[in-house]
Structures are given as C-alpha cells and as structure tokens.
Amino acid sequence: MSVLNLTAVSLGKKIQAGELSAVEATQEVLAQVERVEKDVHSYVSYDGEAALKRAKEVQQLIDEKKLTHPLAGVPVAIKDNMCTKGVTTTCSSKILSNFVPPYSSTAVEKLEAAGAIMIGKTNMDEFAMGSTTETSAYGITRNPWNLDHVPGGSSGGSCAAVAANEAIYALGSDTGGSIRQPSSFCGVTGIKPTYGTVSRFGLIAYGSSLDQIGPVAKDVRDCATILSTISGYDSKDSTSIKREDYDFNQYLGQDIKGLRIGVPKGYFKEGLDKEVADHVLSLAKTLEAQGAVVEEFDLSLVEYAIPAYYVIADAEASSNLERFDGVKYGYRAKEYNGLHDMIKKSRSQGFGPEVKRRIMLGSFVLSSGYYDAYYLKALRTKALIVKAFDEAFAKYDVILAPAAPTTAPKIGSSLADPIKMYLGDIYTISVNLAGLPGITVPVGKDKNGLPIGAQLIGNRFREDVLFKAAYAYEQTKTYEMCDLAQKGVN
Amino acid sequence: MAKQYETVIGLEVHVELATKTKIFCGCSTAFGGDPNTHTCPVCTGMPGSLPVLNKKVVEYAMAVGLATNCTITQDCKFDRKNYFYPDNPQNYQISQLYLPICRDGHVTIETANGPKDIRIHEIHMEEDAGKLVHDDFTDSSYVDYNRSGVPLIEIVSEPDMRSAEEVIAYLDALRMAVQYLGASDCKLQEGSMRADVNLSVREVGSSEFGTRTETKNLNSFKAIARCIANETERQIDLIEAGEKVVQETRRWDDNKEYSYAMRSKEDAQDYRYFPDPDLVPIHISDEWIEQIKQDQPELRPEKKKRYMEEYCLPEYDANILTGVKHLADLFESVVDFGKKPKEVSNWLMGDTMRLVKEKEMELEEIDFDAKHLASLIDLIEAGTINRTAAREVFEHIFEENIDPVAYVEEHGLKQDNNEEGLRSIVSEVVKNNPKSVEDYHAGKTKALGFLVGQTMKASKGKANPALVNKLIMELLTK
Ligand SMILES: [Zn+2]
Numbered sequence: 001m002s003v004l005n006l007t008a009v010s011l012g013k014k015i016q017a018g019e020l021s022a023v024e025a026t027q028e029v030l031a032q033v034e035r036v037e038k039d040v041h042s043y044v045s046y047d048g049e050a051a052l053k054r055a056k057e058v059q060q061l062i063d064e065k066k067l068t069h070p071l072a073g074v075p076v077a078i079k080d081n082m083c084t085k086g087v088t089t090t091c092s093s094k095i096l097s098n099f100v101p102p103y104s105s106t107a108v109e110k111l112e113a114a115g116a117i118m119i120g121k122t123n124m125d126e127f128a129m130g131s132t133t134e135t136s137a138y139g140i141t142r143n144p145w146n147l148d149h150v151p152g153g154s155s156g157g158s159c160a161a162v163a164a165n166e167a168i169y170a171l172g173s174d175t176g177g178s179i180r181q182p183s184s185f186c187g188v189t190g191i192k193p194t195y196g197t198v199s200r201f202g203l204i205a206y207g208s209s210l211d212q213i214g215p216v217a218k219d220v221r222d223c224a225t226i227l228s229t230i231s232g233y234d235s236k237d238s239t240s241i242k243r244e245d246y247d248f249n250q251y252l253g254q255d256i257k258g259l260r261i262g263v264p265k266g267y268f269k270e271g272l273d274k275e276v277a278d279h280v281l282s283l284a285k286t287l288e289a290q291g292a293v294v295e296e297f298d299l300s301l302v303e304y305a306i307p308a309y310y311v312i313a314d315a316e317a318s319s320n321l322e323r324f325d326g327v328k329y330g331y332r333a334k335e336y337n338g339l340h341d342m343i344k345k346s347r348s349q350g351f352g353p354e355v356k357r358r359i360m361l362g363s364f365v366l367s368s369g370y371y372d373a374y375y376l377k378a379l380r381t382k383a384l385i386v387k388a389f390d391e392a393f394a395k396y397d398v399i400l401a402p403a404a405p406t407t408a409p410k411i412g413s414s415l416a417d418p419i420k421m422y423l424g425d426i427y428t429i430s431v432n433l434a435g436l437p438g439i440t441v442p443v444g445k446d447k448n449g450l451p452i453g454a455q456l457i458g459n460r461f462r463e464d465v466l467f468k469a470a471y472a473y474e475q476t477k478t479y480e481m482c483d484l485a486q487k488g489v490n
Numbered sequence: 491m492a493k494q495y496e497t498v499i500g501l502e503v504h505v506e507l508a509t510k511t512k513i514f515c516g517c518s519t520a521f522g523g524d525p526n527t528h529t530c531p532v533c534t535g536m537p538g539s540l541p542v543l544n545k546k547v548v549e550y551a552m553a554v555g556l557a558t559n560c561t562i563t564q565d566c567k568f569d570r571k572n573y574f575y576p577d578n579p580q581n582y583q584i585s586q587l588y589l590p591i592c593r594d595g596h597v598t599i600e601t602a603n604g605p606k607d608i609r610i611h612e613i614h615m616e617e618d619a620g621k622l623v624h625d626d627f628t629d630s631s632y633v634d635y636n637r638s639g640v641p642l643i644e645i646v647s648e649p650d651m652r653s654a655e656e657v658i659a660y661l662d663a664l665r666m667a668v669q670y671l672g673a674s675d676c677k678l679q680e681g682s683m684r685a686d687v688n689l690s691v692r693e694v695g696s697s698e699f700g701t702r703t704e705t706k707n708l709n710s711f712k713a714i715a716r717c718i719a720n721e722t723e724r725q726i727d728l729i730e731a732g733e734k735v736v737q738e739t740r741r742w743d744d745n746k747e748y749s750y751a752m753r754s755k756e757d758a759q760d761y762r763y764f765p766d767p768d769l770v771p772i773h774i775s776d777e778w779i780e781q782i783k784q785d786q787p788e789l790r791p792e793k794k795k796r797y798m799e800e801y802c803l804p805e806y807d808a809n810i811l812t813g814v815k816h817l818a819d820l821f822e823s824v825v826d827f828g829k830k831p832k833e834v835s836n837w838l839m840g841d842t843m844r845l846v847k848e849k850e851m852e853l854e855e856i857d858f859d860a861k862h863l864a865s866l867i868d869l870i871e872a873g874t875i876n877r878t879a880a881r882e883v884f885e886h887i888f889e890e891n892i893d894p895v896a897y898v899e900e901h902g903l904k905q906d907n908n909e910e911g912l913r914s915i916v917s918e919v920v921k922n923n924p925k926s927v928e929d930y931h932a933g934k935t936k937a938l939g940f941l942v943g944q945t946m947k948a949s950k951g952k953a954n955p956a957l958v959n960k961l962i963m964e965l966l967t968k
Binding site for chain 2: 102
C-alpha cells in the first residue's frame with residue numbers, strides 16, 4: 001500500500017510497527033512533489049535533501065525507541081508564515097525574501113519534538129492577506145482538483161499540498177477563515193482551534209487578536225492528533241491560555257445522540273450557492289439520523305461581521321507590519337536617499353498591492369479623528385458578535401455553516417473585485433472575531449467536480465463537540481482523493 | 491509699568507527602572523556591553539516574536555505610584571505608539587495611553603512660602619528605545635538594541651510649578667522617593683532619569699495658560715535651571731515684541747546654553763495609538779496593592795522624622811543623612827552596631843563628606859563596611875587610640891576599607907597612656923617653652939593648648955590628650 005494512501009496517524013502507526021520507515025515515507029512524498037509540484041505549486045520552498053537527512057535521524061530515534069509519538073516520521077508541510085530555524089520564512093512576500101529566522105515557532109518546535117519531517121514551506125497569500133493564494137510574491141498555487149481554479153487562501157499551499165499528497169498533513173493559520181475556506185476548496189479537513197490554544201510565538205502576525213495556527217489533514221483523527229501535539233500553554237505568548245484538555249483524540253467516537261445543532265437561517269439565504277447549501281445541509285441530515293437534534297435559528301449581526309473584521313484585522317496588521325523596514329532584515333531597496341527614503345522604497349517595493357491596501361486601510365482607521373468612528377466601533381461590534389454567539393451556544397452545542405459561499409473560483413476571477421473577495425469570508429470571520437473553534441470537513445462535490453466543505457462551529461474551548469460531531473459524520477464517508485493526488489498511488 | 495509675568499511649568503519625567511531584565515523579554519538591562527549583546531528576537535523586533543510582561547515592572551510602577559499618592563488603575567493595559575524610526579525595532583513603542591497604571595497623585599515640596607503640592611497627572615509604563623550610532627568615517631548609521639526594551643516609567647505632572655526652584659525641589663522629591671523604593675538609581679547624567687520641561691508664561695493674575703513649549707535633552711539640575719530661565723526669557727521677549735509663542739518641541743544644548751526648535755505641533759506625528767493585541771490587560775487586585783504597600787520601605791520624610799525623634803539628631807544632620815539613601819543605609823548600619831547616633835553622624839557628616847568632596851566622588855560611591863566605622867568608634871571610646879590617630883585611620887577605612895583594629899596594631903597607633911613616660915615628655919616641653927609658661931601664668935590660657943600640641947607632637951601623636959592635659963596642669967600649678 002502506498003504511503004500516499006495513508007493518513008498521518010495510520011502512516012505513523014506503520015512506522016512505529018516497522019512496516020515502513022520514515023525515510024521511505026519521505027522518499028515517496030518527495031517523489032510525489034517532483035511529479036505534481038510544477039502544476040500545483042504548493043510550496044514556496046522545499047528541501048528534499050534536508051528532509052531525507054532528517055528522516056534518517058528520526059528513524060534512528062524510532063529504532064532506538066526514543067521516539068514513539070504517533071506522528072514520528074510523518075512528512076509535514078508548514079505554512080510559510082511560521083518561523084523555522086535556519087529555513088527561509090517569507091510569508092510569501094518579497095520583503096522577507098531573504099529572511100532566515102534564528103528560531104522556530106512553538107508549534108513547529110512541538111512537531112519537531114514529535115519527530116515530524118518537514119518537507120517544505122507552503123505558499124500563501126502574502127502575509128495571509130487574501131482568500132485565493134494569488135497574492136503570493138512567489139506565484140499562485142493551483143487547486144489540485146482542477147488546475148484552473150484557486151485552492152482558496154490564505155493557507156492555500158498547505159491545503160493543496162495535503163490534497164495533492166505533497167505532504168501527509170500540514171499546518172495552516174487562520175485569521176478570518178484561512179484554514180477552513182481552503183480546506184473546503186481542496187476537499188480536506190482543517191480546524192481552527194479556540195484562540196489561545198496554539199501558541200502564536202513564531203507565527204508572523206497578521207491580525208494578532210485573530211490569528212491561530214491549526215492542522216490541515218485528510219481526516220478528523222489526524223486533525224485531533226496534530227492539534228493535541230501542537231497545542232499547549234506557552235509562556236512566550238501572553239495570549240496563550242491554559243486549557244483543561246489537550247488530548248483531543250479522546251472525543252473521537254463519542255455518541256452524538258441528543259447533540260443540538262443550530263443552523264443559522266441567515267447563512268443559507270441569498271449569496272450562498274445552491275449546490276453548496278444542499279451539501280452542507282446534508283451533514284445535518286446525516287447527524288440527525290444518528291440522533292442529533294437540528295434546528296434553524298437567527299444568528300444576529302451577521303452583516304456587521306465583515307466590516308468589523310476588516311477594520312480590526314487591518315488595524316492590527318498596519319502596526320504588525322511596521323517592523324518590515326529594510327533596516328534589520330528582509331528586503332532593502334537598492335537605491336535610496338537617506339533613511340526615510342530607504343524605508344519608504346523598501347516597503348513600496350517589498351509589499352504587494354493587497355498588503356498595501358490593508359496597511360492603508362488599517363492606518364486610516366487608527367488615525368486620530370477616525371479611531372472612535374472605526375476602530376472603537378469595530379471593537380464594540382466584535383463584543384456584540386461574541387454576545388450573539390454566547391446566546392446561540394446557550395441553545396446549541398454546535399453551529400453548522402458553509403465555509404465559503406461557492407466552490408473554488410477560477411484563477412484570476414477574485415482579485416479584480418476585492419470587496420467581493422472580502423464578502424466571501426462571511427461564514428468564517430465571525431468565528432475569529434469571537435475566538436471560537438471551527439472545523440471544515442469535506443461533504444461532497446459540485447457538478448464540476450470541485451469539493452465542498454461544511455463548517456462546524458463550537459463554543460470557546462469546546463473542540464470536543466467539534467471532533468465528536470465531525471468524526472461521527474466522517475464515519476459515513478470515505479476520503480476522496482483528486483486524480484492528481486493519485487498520480488503516484490498504486 | 492512693565493508687565494509682570496509668571497512661568498508655568500509641568501514636567502514629564504522618565505525613570506529607568508532597576509529591573510534585572512527588560513520589560514518584555516529576559517534580556518539583561520545591565521549598562522554597557524558590546525552593541526547588540528543584550529538582545530533577543532523580542533527586543534530586536536524579529537517577525538513572530540511576542541512580548542511577555544515583566545511583573546517586576548508593574549510592581550515598581552505601583553510602588554512609585556503609591557509613594558506619590560496616586561490611585562492605581564486596577565485594570566490597565568498597554569497600547570502601541572506607532573512611528574517609524576530605527577531605534578525602535580518594531581517601529582512602534584509599547585506604552586500606555588488609554589489606561590495608565592497610576593493617576594491623580596501628588597508630591598509635597600518645601601518652598602519659601604511653606605509646603606506646596608505638585609499634582610501628578612499620571613504615571614505610565616513603557617519600553618526604552620535602542621541607540622543610533624553614526625559613523626562619520628563610513629557615513630553609515632548603526633543601531634544598538636541593548637537599551638531597547640529597558641523598562642521606563644513616565645511621571646507626568648500637572649502644570650503646577652512656577653519657578654526653577656520648585657521644579658528642582660519636585661525632581662529632588664521624586665528622585666528621593668524612587669531611590670528609596672529601589673525602583674531606580676535616578677542618575678540624570680547617565681540618563682536613568684530624564685526630564686522634559688513643558689513651559690509657558692502668562693501675565694500675573696491671568697487665569698488662562700499661555701502657549702507652551704516642550705524642551706528635551708536636559709541632563710542635570712543645572713541644565714534644567716538654565717533652560718527654565720532661558721525659555722522664560724525667550725517667551726516673554728516674543729510676547730513683548732508682539733509675536734506669538736509657537737507650540738513646539740525644543741532641544742536644549744547645554745554647551746551653548748540655548749534651545750532650538752525640533753518640530754512644531756503642525757509636524758506632530760499621528761501615533762495611531764491602539765491597545766496592543768499581543769499583551770493581555772493587567773488586573774491589579776486589592777491584595778496585590780496591599781502587598782506592595784506592606785513591602786514599601788520607609789521613605790525619606792518618615793526617615794528624617796525618625797532620625798530626629800528616635801536618634802535625637804539635629805534637623806540639619808537628619809536632612810543630610812537622608813538626602814541619599816545610600817548614606818542613610820550606611821548610617822543605620824553603623825548605629826545598628828550599638829554606636830551612638832550623634833557620634834556616627836559626626837563621622838559621616840564630617841570626615842566622610844570632606845573626603846567625598848576632596849575626591850570629587852558621588853555619595854553613592856562611598857564604599858566601606860559599616861562594621862569598620864563601628865570598630866573605629868569602639869577604639870576611640872576604649873581609649874585605644876586618640877582622635878588624631880582615628881582620623882588618620884578613618885582615611886584608610888574610607889579609601890581601602892581596612893579593618894581598623896588590625897591597622898592600629900600594625901602601625902603602632904595605640905594611644906600612649908603611660909603616665910611616667912608622658913610626664914618626662916611634658917617636663918621637657920615645659921622646660922623648652924618658658925615663654926608659653928609665662929604667658930599661661932599671665933592669664934593667656936591659649937598657651938596651654940600650645941603646650942599640649944607640642945607634647946602630642948613629641949609623642950608622635952600617640953599620647954592620650956586628656957592625660958597630657960592633666961600632666962601639664964599639674965606641672966604648671968605646682
Ligand atoms: Zn530581549
């Protein structure tokens with residue numbers, strides 16, 4: 001059986017059992033990268049030699065019984081906004097084209113301690129700003145299901161890599177849907193945990209109060225195992241939270257009888273593609289058949305989430321991205337006249353148009369005279385959205401929603417109309433504003449053969465409900481791979 | 491008649507806190523060190539790095555706030571002040587705008603017209619910036635981030651001061667409080683205390699404030715006094731000439747004794763302050779405040795009062811001894827050895843001060859063990875050495891921190907109490923100075939002192955002066 005047919009957990013098991021070696025697993029994944037990377041372009045950079053060297057070291061430790069973690073020896077792809085010690089980390093931006101961090105992000109460190117083999121750094125929208133992975137300074141990533149379509153974003157490279165078998169699993173980050181939306185477009189499973197669950201140390205910030213790292217994988221069990229590995233309180237991140245539960249595998253297989261599923265009526269009205277709506281709702285029917293209780297309800301304030309989100313995220317981004325000035329690291333303009341001209345030119349040349357748009361928007365809403373009207377108002381809206389979810393979770397254990405209004409759009413069709421692109425985030429951003437966990441699971445395909453995912457949203461720290469429900473649903477399906485992913489599978 | 495003006499002054503005082511590590515990372519705050527050796531990803535603004543608050547900074551800020559009668563903001567938070575300048579690696583400074591940790595305090599100063607309260611508007615915590623070093627040879631600028639992230643508090647007063655004397659009294663009171671708390675050494679020259687002067691003038695009797703300027707780069711009390719005189723005159727001249735004072739930031743040049751404009755209000759940057767999302771709000775519980783209050787050491791006003799009441803020291807002594815915490819600590823340590831407070835005070839106010847002055851030292855630099863001064867006093871009281879010898883020994887204690895008992899032994903400085911031996915020296919002296927003997931009998935008692943001095947000299951300073959006195963009197967009245 002090919003390595004590429006396996007999930008991370010099942011591959012890890014075979015490696016522990018000695019049926020496969022970490023080196024073989026890495027070789028097979030690298031061979032697949034060689035076959036499909038030129039079409040998909042999931043990676044900003046990858047290093048087969050380093051991966052194989054690492055695989056040998058890891059296998060040695062496994063042989064010596066020093067590494068028994070379920071993910072030991074399993075190849076992984078890391079989104080290029082997570083710092084990796086000694087490995088160029090670009091955020092898919094020209095401004096960080098030469099940035100080699102002297103430290104790793106906490107999440108990556110935890111994976112390394114578990115014996116993960118990093119294949120490479122995945123492509124993304126520049127600084128995670130975008131929903132299509134088209135704003136990368138290093139070329140677009142294509143959807144492995146149909147190369148004319150985008151993989152979604154901003155974790156498009158991570159989701160495409162998993163869907164195309166260019167990695168067994170991946171880490172993404174989610175500020176407004178950046179794991180859940182591309183997971184939907186690429187037919188994979190991805191979870192954004194409760195804010196504070198995974199350390200943000202070493203994650204190059206977009207919107208600090210919204211960013212969370214999360215797993216992208218082939219199934220729910222993988223996600224649970226990966227999340228258990230990367231989560232945990234981190235004294236290096238002040239927003240990190242000490243949780244009571246970090247073992248998420250314990251919730252898989254739990255009975256969902258009596259589970260209360262809320263379906264926000266507003267989410268399934270105009271603006272949502274009919275095929276997507278039908279498939280998403282089919283998940284409710286499946287769980288209902290297993291004893292869940294499904295009910296429609298009104299989730300208020302939906303229409304205010306997008307402006308509030310873009311004000312807050314861009315305000316934070318405008319400040320977070322100030323450190324990229326060409327002085328200390330990263331890209332510096334070749335010709336300039338004095339200090340301020342150097343900073344100006346380095347930033348003008350180093351950032352792409354979408355990043356510049358958001359920096360300007362964010363700077364504007366923080367300017368004196370506008371702060372109250374925009375930023376403060378957005379914070380108040382955020383507080384109201386939190387309240388609306390609190391009320392909903394008093395009645396429901398989980399909320400069912402789409403992850404995106406459509407299936408993956410065609411390459412080139414989104415960037416021309418940024419407002420339309422922003423509106424596409426409607427089902428995912430409230431979750432970030434409220435700091436909630438959300439998981440996307442594949443529920444089918446549209447008539448063009450493009451994947452559709454459904455999103456389950458839980459209350460803060462209630463990943464247990466998400467894993468339980470998503471796993472119960474998944475038991476009724478089999479993981480479907482795209483043709484491209486099966487190129488190397490025999 | 492010419493118009494009468496009054497000067498209205500408010501201060502923004504930055505104090506560098508004495509924490510061992512920086513405000514948001516574990517790097518050392520030690521002074522010096524090769525450029526960029528006290529740095530890490532956090533204090534150099536590397537991507538993905540995150541600040542974690544040093545709790546000690548909050549405690550120092552609270553302690554200073556409580557010592558200056560402020561209200562503690564029990565739910566406070568940090569904001570980002572955004573501006574592009576390379577000494578600031580993130581291009582924003584983490585500071586407090588919306589909810590500073592302390593508010594509404596006051597410091598009482600002594601003025602010619604009695605005590606006066608200078609109100610404190612707020613105290614907030616923030617991080618210091620790095621240093622730009624310009625190399626003229628290569629025409630390049632370099633940045634040293636060793637100071638980046640060193641914790642500061644900024645103490646902002648209300649415009650309650652009316653003269654340079656009041657400003658200096660206020661700064662002195664603040665410095666004293668902060669030093670006593672151990673929150674900072676407050677050295678203006680080294681920049682661990684920096685004051686910006688906000689100054690305006692108005693006609694006496696006017697209830698409106700004039701347009702104010704802010705002057706920076708004041709490195710000594712002298713510079714502050716000079717700057718206040720200079721800026722007051724400059725503003726009055728402008729007004730008298732029918733011109734307007736421009737609201738601006740000025741920089742003081744102490745060599746030229748003049749300030750020049752750095753930027754006007756129109757050029758003022760928009761700092762786009764907003765709450766730092768990387769830091770969580772700080773909750774300060776009642777218990778925490780209580781704890782800080784309990785740990786608060788005795789401050790200068792109480793200490794001064796205690797010295798006068800408990801140790802019966804004159805106000806003059808109490809004032810000087812408590813003027814620098816280091817001196818007060820030394821004084822108390824010697825007294826703790828059971829020595830008479832006034833005797834200890836005399837040594838510190840007399841010979842110690844003289845030596846400090848001679849050697850052009852700071853009082854903080856006095857560095858000898860209290861136990862040595864205590865044993866020196868013991869030696870005097872036991873009659874082992876006389877005062878002349880004691881002063882010589884003290885110089886060695888002051889300079890080399892020697893043990894006086896061993897020193898006296900080694901150098902044979904023990905007082906000579908041998909009556910027979912001394913009597914023969916005295917006879918010799920009296921014989922050789924018939925004129926003084928004559929003078930003495932003629933009622934010139936001064937002559938006695940001369941004879942005692944001659945005897946001491948002949949004994950190489952070792953003779954017991956009281957005994958010498960007695961022996962001379964015996965001989966003269968025979
Ligand atoms: Zn540091």
